[in-house]
Amino acid sequence: MSDPREHEEPSPAPAEPATLAEVARSFLRLGLTAFGGPAAHLAFMRSELVVRRRWVGEQELLDLIGGASLLPGPTSTEVALMLARRRKGWWGLLVGGACFIMPSVLLVLLLSWAYVHYGTTNAGAGVLFGVKPVVVAIISNAVVGLARTAVKSWLLGAVAALAVAAYFYGTSPVLILVGAALVVTVVANRDRWMRGSSAAAGSSAAFWAALHLGHRAGSPRSRLVSSRLVSSQLVPSHLVKVSLWAIFLEFLKLGSIVFGSGYVLVTYLRGDLVLHGHWLSETQLLATVAIGQITPGPVFTTATSIGYLVGGLGGALLATVGIFLPSFLLVAALMPVLSRARRSVWSASALDGVNAAAIALMAGVTIQLGRASLVGWLPVLVAVGSLALLVRWRVNSTWLVVAGAAVGLVHSLV
Numbered sequence: 001m002s003d004p005r006e007h008e009e010p011s012p013a014p015a016e017p018a019t020l021a022e023v024a025r026s027f028l029r030l031g032l033t034a035f036g037g038p039a040a041h042l043a044f045m046r047s048e049l050v051v052r053r054r055w056v057g058e059q060e061l062l063d064l065i066g067g068a069s070l071l072p073g074p075t076s077t078e079v080a081l082m083l084a085r086r087r088k089g090w091w092g093l094l095v096g097g098a099c100f101i102m103p104s105v106l107l108v109l110l111l112s113w114a115y116v117h118y119g120t121t122n123a124g125a126g127v128l129f130g131v132k133p134v135v136v137a138i139i140s141n142a143v144v145g146l147a148r149t150a151v152k153s154w155l156l157g158a159v160a161a162l163a164v165a166a167y168f169y170g171t172s173p174v175l176i177l178v179g180a181a182l183v184v185t186v187v188a189n190r191d192r193w194m195r196g197s198s199a200a201a202g203s204s205a206a207f208w209a210a211l212h213l214g215h216r217a218g219s220p221r222s223r224l225v226s227s228r229l230v231s232s233q234l235v236p237s238h239l240v241k242v243s244l245w246a247i248f249l250e251f252l253k254l255g256s257i258v259f260g261s262g263y264v265l266v267t268y269l270r271g272d273l274v275l276h277g278h279w280l281s282e283t284q285l286l287a288t289v290a291i292g293q294i295t296p297g298p299v300f301t302t303a304t305s306i307g308y309l310v311g312g313l314g315g316a317l318l319a320t321v322g323i324f325l326p327s328f329l330l331v332a333a334l335m336p337v338l339s340r341a342r343r344s345v346w347s348a349s350a351l352d353g354v355n356a357a358a359i360a361l362m363a364g365v366t367i368q369l370g371r372a373s374l375v376g377w378l379p380v381l382v383a384v385g386s387l388a389l390l391v392r393w394r395v396n397s398t399w400l401v402v403a404g405a406a407v408g409l410v411h412s413l414v
Helices: 020-035 038-052 060-070 075-118 122-150 154-169 173-188 190-195 195-214 219-226 244-257 262-276 282-293 299-339 345-372 377-391 398-414
Strands: none
Touching: 020 038, 020 075, 020 262, 020 398, 038 060, 038 075, 038 345, 038 398, 060 075, 060 122, 060 173, 060 299, 060 345, 075 219, 075 282, 075 299, 122 154, 122 345, 122 377, 122 398, 154 173, 154 219, 154 345, 173 190, 173 345, 195 377, 244 262, 262 299, 345 377, 377 398
């Protein structure tokens, strides 16, 4: 259960050839155990694929996170796809992505069936109670480890601090990331910048693009919707049946335009499917979001639940394909570009800024999760104990999740 290399500086990917079975096993494990949303997924990937298996180094992982953060779609899923592609080429991309996504899809289908037939999504409440404090500890450990690599100068430290402040102020994560890239590029290359008028024009274009993306991505309303999950009566009312083609196109669109986490997705779902399309009631939307939250893997599998509610098994499959297909295509197209980004002083500076801001955003999410999860003496004890086991005894994070789930189940039965 322990790995003596847990806190050593990870080395680059090993030279021996990888196998598809290795990729499948690693991402299947992540898909079955990575509870807690995007920040937690990235923490699990660092523990499993950087520290334990040494597929890539810390810097390359940070570059992949930074690049994925600027793409539409689920960031953690896109990082998983990039790591799988990095390890075993195009087949790795397909097999690793499928193994990371499918466990969540199958669990969401099962819970959606139970919701339609029995009107409840409380089966995972006990598991979540014990798992959430463990997730907070895992993310905290990953943030500290990644920050050692990402925040390597006073400039990047200042950018990270400003990014955290902007996050809690309510600024769009995409605007924070692009703004950080712009600031670091300008300051780190100020001598070159002053000599290049074309570079100044490029910075202006990037600034206006950031404003446009910031307007489209993120909304306090998504946090408001998710906060109402606790008090909602998750009982199914009349379900509207929608054509399979309409389901596929809707989620293909969402997978192509939504930046950020599953909580940002909620805003778009509410606007498109509740207020305009009338596919779902408010209660049904909240139920599907809850189902996506209590399963491991991508929160974007909320789409699977909605597809099942309005289109049965076919709707669930098409909604899943639609929302994740853009991520596969974007990673396939842009992975070669990201691999060359470090060769240019301009793009390297931009990546440094994005990396620092991405770690700051992970820190902000950790603080929010801690506030919501560490309520009462038992969750605090679980979190502190998990962090001690990670830092001092280097216990594998998968076993900590299993132990946290067991504690939560026992607590729910007492």
